[in-house]
């Protein structure tokens with residue numbers, strides 16, 4: 001009830017404000033018009049006018065009404081720099097605190113209850129260094145004044161802290177604004193606009209955020225580096241830890257721009273992608289697909305046959321493929337490019353010093369101006385009781401563990417219904433394993449739209465995978481020689497007997513053992529970085545799986561550019577990572593490829609969209625290839641051809657997607673794709689036909705009706 005009274009009261013005040021046209025007063029024109037009148041009052045009743053102004057300002061700030069900035073300029077015009085600053089400083093802080101308290105009282109509990117988990121990092125940040133965090137927002141107002149007041153009310157920061165930090169943090173900005181206001185007062189002719197004093201005041205107004213930002217960066221840097229002694233000189237410009245996709249590309253770029261760079265790798269050059277991830281999995285998938293096609297040969301007028309093969313040889317091919325790609329990521333290649341490569345385990349000692357436990361036994365210390373952490377991720381193994389007793393494989397170990405098997409494991413349980421689980425389940429089923437895939441959620445590939453999950457599920461099932469969704473793995477048991485996974489489904493337990501258990505329930509960033517804890521570098525599932533990929537220490541960067549939010553080779557490489565450039569040239573210009581157009585593909589058969597929004601995400605984010613769909617069973621080339629299934633689904637902004645996202649399910653989906661990735665990246669709409677010649681008969685034509693579907697649905701009906709009349713008229717009577 002009390003809350004309702006407060007809400008009603010606030011609503012009355014806000015309505016009254018607009019009803020009496022008070023907002024007119026708070027525009028620059030209104031200000032100029034009323035200035036003379038105010039000036040007269042102020043001279044006759046200085047204290048009364050000062051107090052009235054302060055109260056009005058408090059009300060505007062407390063009610064989050066527009067006009068605080070104009071009032072600050074007005075304060076300068078009316079009261080001069082000193083008194084203007086004093087009045088606004090108190091009025092804005094008191095008003096802001098009132099808005100803060102109202103937001104806290106009215107909204108905090110419900111918002112925290114609903115979004116508590118998502119607000120956790122913000123809450124943690126505020127609890128640990130709330131005052132400084134607020135200070136930065138006040139000094140560099142990246143959010144509007146009123147929004148900061150309301151948002152801060154939702155966090156655990158204390159009201160007293162909020163008040164004084166606001167007052168101190170806003171003081172410099174207030175002074176700059178009030179000073180600009182004093183110049184407006186003196187503006188009495190057009191020529192005045194060009195007066196040096198006015199121009200200087202406004203230049204200061206514009207420059208203030210930049211200066212404040214620089215100042216903050218210096219203060220922050222001083223705080224984090226306070227406990228360390230910076231070396232007088234550095235051995236390297238850049239040290240990169242980890243030689244996976246992220247580290248290799250970072251080192252490559254650094255060497256290309258002639259920096260002295262050292263790349264440290266503890267294990268295998270090429271990291272996960274080459275040795276345990278993309279490359280071996282795609283090599284395995286290729287053999288599996290061929291086996292499948294042999295079984296399906298009768299669909300192509302050939303005799304179908306059950307492929308006879310040694311699984312060991314399939315695995316040998318996988319290792320051969322790795323060996324063939326290896327030179328791309330090898331020490332020799334990188335040394336040839338000008339990168340110093342050290343084989344060993346690296347550890348941060350201080351923000352500029354890295355200690356390397358070299359594989360040859362030596363310990364070496366190097367200093368560097370900047371460090372990039374590209375230490376990757378590793379498979380997460382769920383802590384199921386009994387899992388160590390029955391044993392398991394992961395994407396890290398299966399390539400070696402399976403290498404000597406003459407046959408694929410007879411009964412394989414795949415834990416996890418994400419992309420890696422699906423790819424491996426599908427391939428292994430095609431290579432002869434009886435695969436049971438266990439997924440806790442309601443569907444596999446849950447990030448994709450529901451119809452995509454359904455198609456993926458049908459494809460896997462068709463090739464013999466038993467998919468158990470809404471099944472939770474509970475524990476593992478060993479009964480004599482038998483290995484059993486116990487799963488729970490709708491409150492009942494079931495036993496699944498297996499020969500091999502493959503854990504594919506996600507990958508966790510590598511965060512321990514190389515100095516993050518000792519340096520206090522923040523982690524929250526991944527290393528926490530800002531938009532420039534800087535960690536807590538602005539000279540230490542993170543890229544790739546260890547930084548998230550994506551776990552792909554191409555995103556690691558994409559981030560690497562930002563990490564390298566910001567690390568080496570950040571003192572001149574820093575670049576924010578651009579995550580707007582990120583594609584990915586899951587290589588089941590048919591492939592599932594996506595860029596940008598799908599329907600599920602658009603709904604979650606409340607983004608309006610239209611769907612255009614082109615089914616591949618219509619595509620001549622797909623029919624000729626005997627693979628006429630799947631679709632191209634494009635989300636566009638309503639009434640426009642601007643692409644918001646694309647999902648393709650179908651053969652070559654990953655390759656087809658590239659055209660849409662390019663279009664989105666460079667702001668090309670569906671009309672442009674439609675206007676581009678695509679060779680016939682290719683799979684790529686599917687993209688053009690999808691664009692054509694969109695065009696058909698957006699044909700200008702009125703114009704067409706007129707055209708029909710026109711043509712009819714041209715033909716003469718009654719044709």
Ligand SMILES: Cc1cc2nc3c(=O)[nH]c(=O)nc-3n(C[C@H](O)[C@H](O)[C@H](O)COP(=O)(O)OP(=O)(O)OC[C@H]3O[C@@H](n4cnc5c(N)ncnc54)[C@H](O)[C@@H]3O)c2cc1C
Pocket residue numbers: 241242243244245246247264265266267268269270271272273274276277278279281344345346347374375376377395420510513514543544545546551552553554555556587
């Ligand atoms: C089965 C599977 C299939 C995949 N398929 C695809 C795919 O099709 N497409 C795709 O884009 N992505 C795929 N991925 C994901 C891809 O492999 C990763 O996103 C990519 O490898 C991340 O690169 P990175 O450089 O961040 O880390 P990593 O490749 O993991 O490299 C990190 C390196 O750092 C080293 N290191 C760690 N700590 C230290 C230290 N203290 N000192 C020295 N060295 C250290 C590690 O030894 C490692 O070599 C797949 C992954 C798996 C597991």
